[in-house]
Amino acid sequence: MRVALFITCVNDTLFPGTGKAVVSLLRRLGCDVDFPAAQTCCGQMHVNTGYRDEGVRLARHFTEVFAGYDAVVAPSGSCAAMVREQYPKLVRPGSRGAAAIAEVAPRVHELSEFLVDVLKVEDVGAYFPHRVTYHPTCHSLRGLRLGDRPTRLLEKVRGLELVPLPAAQECCGFGGTFAVKNPAVSAAMGADKVRNVLDTGAEVLCAADNSCLMHIGGTLSRQRTGIRVMHLAEILAATDEGTRP
Amino acid sequence: MSATFLGMPGDFPKNAARAVQDSQLRYNLRKATHTIRGKRAAVVDELPDWRELRAAGKAIKDETLRHLDRYLVQLEEAVTRAGGHVHWARDAAEANRVVAGLVKATGETEVVKVKSMATQEIGLNEALAAEGITAYETDLAELIVQLGDDFPSHILVPAIHRNRAEIREIFLDRMGDAPPGLTDEPAALAEAARLHLRERFLRSKVAVSGANFMIAETGTLVVLESEGNGRMCLTLPETLISVVGIEKLLPTWRDLEVFLQLLPRSSTGERMNPYTSTWTGSAEGQDFHLVLLDNGRTDVLADEVGRQALRCIRCSACLNVCPVYERAGGHAYGSVYPGPIGAILTPQLRGMSSELDASLPYASSLCGACYDVCPVAIDIPEVLVDLRAKAPHGAAERAGMRVAGWILDDQTRLAKAQRAAGRLRRLVPRRLPGPLSAWTDTRDLPEIPEESFRDWWEREG
Numbered sequence: 001m002r003v004a005l006f007i008t009c010v011n012d013t014l015f016p017g018t019g020k021a022v023v024s025l026l027r028r029l030g031c032d033v034d035f036p037a038a039q040t041c042c043g044q045m046h047v048n049t050g051y052r053d054e055g056v057r058l059a060r061h062f063t064e065v066f067a068g069y070d071a072v073v074a075p076s077g078s079c080a081a082m083v084r085e086q087y088p089k090l091v092r093p094g095s096r097g098a099a100a101i102a103e104v105a106p107r108v109h110e111l112s113e114f115l116v117d118v119l120k121v122e123d124v125g126a127y128f129p130h131r132v133t134y135h136p137t138c139h140s141l142r143g144l145r146l147g148d149r150p151t152r153l154l155e156k157v158r159g160l161e162l163v164p165l166p167a168a169q170e171c172c173g174f175g176g177t178f179a180v181k182n183p184a185v186s187a188a189m190g191a192d193k194v195r196n197v198l199d200t201g202a203e204v205l206c207a208a209d210n211s212c213l214m215h216i217g218g219t220l221s222r223q224r225t226g227i228r229v230m231h232l233a234e235i236l237a238a239t240d241e242g243t244r245p
Numbered sequence: 246m247s248a249t250f251l252g253m254p255g256d257f258p259k260n261a262a263r264a265v266q267d268s269q270l271r272y273n274l275r276k277a278t279h280t281i282r283g284k285r286a287a288v289v290d291e292l293p294d295w296r297e298l299r300a301a302g303k304a305i306k307d308e309t310l311r312h313l314d315r316y317l318v319q320l321e322e323a324v325t326r327a328g329g330h331v332h333w334a335r336d337a338a339e340a341n342r343v344v345a346g347l348v349k350a351t352g353e354t355e356v357v358k359v360k361s362m363a364t365q366e367i368g369l370n371e372a373l374a375a376e377g378i379t380a381y382e383t384d385l386a387e388l389i390v391q392l393g394d395d396f397p398s399h400i401l402v403p404a405i406h407r408n409r410a411e412i413r414e415i416f417l418d419r420m421g422d423a424p425p426g427l428t429d430e431p432a433a434l435a436e437a438a439r440l441h442l443r444e445r446f447l448r449s450k451v452a453v454s455g456a457n458f459m460i461a462e463t464g465t466l467v468v469l470e471s472e473g474n475g476r477m478c479l480t481l482p483e484t485l486i487s488v489v490g491i492e493k494l495l496p497t498w499r500d501l502e503v504f505l506q507l508l509p510r511s512s513t514g515e516r517m518n519p520y521t522s523t524w525t526g527s528a529e530g531q532d533f534h535l536v537l538l539d540n541g542r543t544d545v546l547a548d549e550v551g552r553q554a555l556r557c558i559r560c561s562a563c564l565n566v567c568p569v570y571e572r573a574g575g576h577a578y579g580s581v582y583p584g585p586i587g588a589i590l591t592p593q594l595r596g597m598s599s600e601l602d603a604s605l606p607y608a609s610s611l612c613g614a615c616y617d618v619c620p621v622a623i624d625i626p627e628v629l630v631d632l633r634a635k636a637p638h639g640a641a642e643r644a645g646m647r648v649a650g651w652i653l654d655d656q657t658r659l660a661k662a663q664r665a666a667g668r669l670r671r672l673v674p675r676r677l678p679g680p681l682s683a684w685t686d687t688r689d690l691p692e693i694p695e696e697s698f699r700d701w702w703e704r705e706g
C-alpha cells in the first residue's frame with residue numbers, strides 16, 4: 001500500500017526520530033512510504049491562537065499537497081484531529097475549499113488508527129522490554145476518539161509492561177500557545193500529570209503526540225525524575241535489532 | 246451587599262496565577278469539583294438514552310432560538326392572559342430600573358431573593374441598594390457570598406471557594422443573629438442560616454427570582470432548587486418579580502420532560518432535584534411581574550458560531566470537569582459566569598474591550614472535556630477558537646505569528662529555518678528571554694536536532 005507521511009511541523013523540526021520510526025515501522029509492515037516534500041504545517045497553531053487567515057492558507061496548502069493519496073498517516077492525534085474535525089469549520093459549506101477538504105480529510109489517519117483500522121494489525125512485531133505508561137492526549141481521546149487502539153498496540157509489544165496512568169484522561173496542560181499564554185495554570189496541570197506519572201513507577205511515558213510530550217517531558221526533565229518520554233511510533237518501531245529504518 | 250464584577254482589573258492569566266498559589270483554594274475546589282463530577286458521571290452513565298436526551302435538548306433549544314421572536318410574543322400573551330405583567334428590558338440598566346420601580350410601587354424597602362444568575366449579571370442587588378431597597382439572598386451559598394461581601398465563584402455553588410471554618414467566621418461576624426456557640430458542622434451552619442432566613446421569609450412582601458425555564462405555550466415559569474428557600478420566596482410574598490433572560494424559553498410544557506432529566510443529573514448529580522416549582526401568571530392571587538432581559542443576548546443570537554452559547558441551561562457541569570477552572574478558581578474569570586461557559590459567554594455579552602474580557606477566550610487548553618459533558622452539546626472549544634479570531638491581538642504576538650506563517654508557507658523557507666536552528670542549537674540558553682520564559686520557567690526545552698526529518702529523508706529516506 002502506498003502511504004503519504006504527514007510528519008507535522010513539530011516532528012519535522014524537533015523530533016525527527018519519530019518520523020524515522022514511522023517510516024521504519026510502516027516499511028516493516030509492507031507499506032510503500034512517500035514523503036511529499038512540499039508539506040509544511042496543518043495550521044493548527046495559527047487557527048487555535050486566533051490567526052485564522054494564516055491558518056486557512058496553511059490548510060489550503062495541506063489539501064493541495066495531500067490530494068490524491070489513498071492514505072495519509074500522521075504521528076500526531078492533534079494534527080490529524082485538526083484536519084478531520086476543524087478544517088471543515090474553516091470553510092463555507094458548499095465552497096470549493098469545502099469540497100477539497102471533504103476529499104482529503106477522511107483519508108488522513110493518526111498512526112494507531114491507520115495500523116488498527118486500515119492495516120488491521122495490532123501485533124506489529126515490536127520488542128521493548130520496559131515498564132511503560134500511556135497518556136491519551138486530549139485530541140486523541142476526545143477529538144479523534146482513538147479509544148483503546150494505542151494501548152491495544154502497546155499490549156502486543158513483546159517485553160513491554162503497560163501500567164495504567166491514574167487520571168489519564170485529564171489534560172496535561174500543554175494546549176499549544178496556552179502553555180505560554182497561561183503559564184501558571186499550564187504548569188500546575190503539568191505538575192499534577194507528572195505526579196500521576198511518577199505514581200505508576202514507569203520508566204517511559206508514551207503518547208501519540210510529541211507536543212504534549214514536550215511539555216510533560218520538559219517538566220519531568222526539569223524535576224530530574226529520570227523518566228523518559230517516547231512517542232508511540234518509537235516504541236512500536238523498536239525490535240531486537242534496534243529501531244533504525 | 247455582595248460586590249460587583251464590573252470593571253474588575255487584571256486579566257485571566259494574572260488572576261489565575263494568583264489563585265494557583267492559594268493551596269487552600271485549590272484543595273477546596275479540587276475536592277468539590279471532583280465530588281460533583283463523580284456523582285454526575287454515575288447518574289448520567291446509568292441512563293441508556295442519555296445521548297438521545299442530549300440531542301433532544303440541543304434540538305429543542307435550537308428550534309426555540311430560531312423562532313425566538315415568535316415564542317417570546319406567545320409567552321407574553323400567555324402570561325398576560327393569566328393575569329401577569331410582562332416588561333421588556335433591553336439592558337441591565339433598564340431591567341434594574343423596572344424592578345426598582347415595581348418594588349417602590351409596593352411601598353416596601355426590602356425584598357427576598359431566589360438564587361438567580363440573571364439578577365447577578367445585571368447587578369440588581371447593588372442597583373436596588375442605591376434606591377434604598379435591601380435585597381436578601383436566601384440560597385445558603387448566595388447568603389454566604391452576600392454576607393462575606395464576596396464574589397460568587399461557581400454557578401451552582403457560589404461559595405465553592407469557602408470551607409466550613411471560613412463560613413462559620415462569616416456567620417459569626419456578619420449575620421447578627423448567629424448563635425454564639427456556632428460550630429462549623431454543616432448541619433449547625435445550615436440551621437443557623439435557616440433560622441436567620443425564616444424570619445425574612447415571613448416578613449417580606451416582595452420577592453425577586455429568576456427562572457430555569459419559561460414555557461411559551463402556557464406562560465409558566467419553572468424553578469429547580471435543592472433547599473426549599475425558593476418555594477418559600479415564590480409563594481409567600483404578595484408580589485413576585487422574575488427577571489429572566491430571553492433565551493430561557495421552551496416552546497411547550499412537554500419539552501420540560503427532557504430538561505427535567507438533563508438539568509439535575511448534569512448539575513447536582515441527582516436523578517431529580519428536591520424542589521421543582523412552577524407558576525403561571527397571577528393564578529395564585531399574587532401580583533406577578535416578568536422582566537424579560539436581553540442585555541446582549543440578541544447580539545449573541547446574531548452570531549452563527551457563538552449563538553450556541555444561548556442553549557446553556559446553567560448546569561455547571563462544564564465547570565466541574567474543567568482542569569483550568571479547577572486550578573484558577575471562579576474569580577479569575579471576573580464574571581458571574583465562570584469556567585468554560587463563562588469564557589464563551591462573557592466576551593459575547595460584554596464584548597472584548599477590556600483586558601480581562603479579551604483574555605477569556607484564551608482561558609482554555611481546548612481539551613474538550615466541557616463539550617463532552619455539556620447536556621445541550623455546546624461545542625465550547627469551537628466557540629473559543631472563533632472568539633480568539635475576533636479578539637484583539639498584541640503587536641509582538643501578531644508580528645511573531647506573521648513570521649511563523651511566512652516560514653511555514655513554503656517548504657524551502659521552512660527547511661532553511663530548520664537548518665539555521667540546527668546550527669545554532671548549542672547556543673540556545675536553558676532559560677529563554679521575554680515572553681518565552683513562560684515555557685522555560687518550569688520546563689526544559691527539547692534538544693534541537695542537528696538535522697530535520699525532511700533533510701534526513703532527502704539524504705537517505
Ligand code: SF4
Nearest residue numbers: 557558560561563619
Ligand atoms: S455550557 Fe453546557 S455544561 Fe456548561 S453550564 Fe451551560 S449547559 Fe451546563
